[in-house]
Amino acid sequence: MAFKYCEEVCQNYNVDGIQLDFQRHYVYFKGPASGRDASDEERSQMTSLIRRIREMTEQVGLKRGRPILVSIRVPDSVGYCRAMGLDVERWLEEGLVDMMAVSCYFRLNPWEVSIALGHKYGVPVYPCLSETRINDAETQRLRASDEAYRGRAMAAWAAGADGIYVFNLSGATRDIFKQMGSPESMKTLDKVYTTGARGIRGANTWLTDGFRFLNRKVVSPENPLAMRPGKTSELTIDIGDDMQALEREGSLPEVQLRVRPVGEMDPARWSIHWEEEPLREGRRVEGWIEYSVDPRLVRRGANRLALTVASEGNEEAKLNDLVVWVRFPQSGSFLSP
Structure with missing residues (x-):
């Protein structure tokens, strides 16, 4: 048939x-x-x-x-x-x-x-x-x-x-x-x-x-990342922008990494490295912790992240989501990051 x-x-x-x-x-x-x-x-x-x-x-x-x-x-x-x-x-x-x-x-x-x-x-x-x-x-x-x-x-x-x-x-x-x-x-x-x-x-x-x-590590509310205090979790995130080309053209964007933990929201307790470079302490933004990322660190393709949380006691922390914003000043996007 x-x-x-x-x-x-x-x-x-x-x-x-x-x-x-x-x-x-x-x-x-x-x-x-x-x-x-x-x-x-x-x-x-x-x-x-x-x-x-x-x-x-x-x-x-x-x-x-x-x-x-x-x-x-x-x-x-x-x-x-x-x-x-x-x-x-x-x-x-x-x-x-x-x-x-x-x-x-x-x-x-x-x-x-x-x-x-x-x-x-x-x-x-x-x-x-x-x-x-x-x-x-x-x-x-x-x-x-x-x-x-x-x-x-x-x-x-x-x-x-x-x-x-x-x-x-x-x-x-x-x-x-x-x-x-x-x-x-x-x-x-x-x-x-x-x-x-x-x-x-x-x-x-x-x-x-x-x-x-499954050969990918996915973080989302349906599949949160369980993190033990003091233990480092590694992730990769794929970025399609060519930052080197954008810099040559004078169009380098701002890049922000946002994580949405469950429970542990104190930015001082989180440590994140992007391609082995430590990110400065984040700030709380509407249920997220936001980090500024030097766009020159961002690779076209897979980018490696290392995340550590220092929660009090031995309770696991959970990461509900992780996203990266690439924002161009002249873009005129209407969606709040």
Whole structure:
């Protein structure tokens, strides 16, 4: 039946291509539906379907004198896909796919992983930026903003993306569609960067122990960072802005790091290093602790942070969120940091 749907569209409509969206929704076989990983036989069945679809699109394309492209949207982990029954790397290796969009309900890897996979086989990769579903009002407000979408898009471009794919965008303005299409159009516009905009809980919803494929440390109200007093926790946050280029052009922005602890709000008890450089003591701002960051410390790509809290007693402190603001004086952003 799935094949017939694709065939009917390709034979009767003047389409440029079709997309096979494997993220609406995820369970395709009895194995994963029963709490087990997909079997080799199940993966083979899905690969046979993809081959049939590819052969059909080639035939129809030759007949009409114009190719029909095949795009897929899949989770951003080869291992997770295989466990679901999708042998994505095999599809790429056999030339069954022309374009690949990755991620939706959750993101498991840095964007570079999927981009390297697609480029290995000559396939362009489009990171998917879906709306946040983290159940926290402050988190949703921030991550639904134009600034947050620009930050997500800029980081994806910096990772080597071939374009940006947007799904269920809500909250942002229409201007964001014009801006996210190229890094140049966002270069001097305000941005918000996070360790995770969408959430990760869905990884376990669709696959038993889906978190085994998680290769990112995400801090958010659904996944707070537990910190023991006196022990250092390390994080990375991806930044898409090229501060060296901006400085050469005279457009160096202000950069602020904000952390939202649960309980321990005394800035004097927090110590944060950015790329091994200590940040000056922060200040309390509306439930956050804010730190000024020298933009010259900020790398395009992954930035390493080391956080230590000196809470009284032996009780754990929790970090509910961590974001980085990049603000340009002339940008005219209306969202308060």
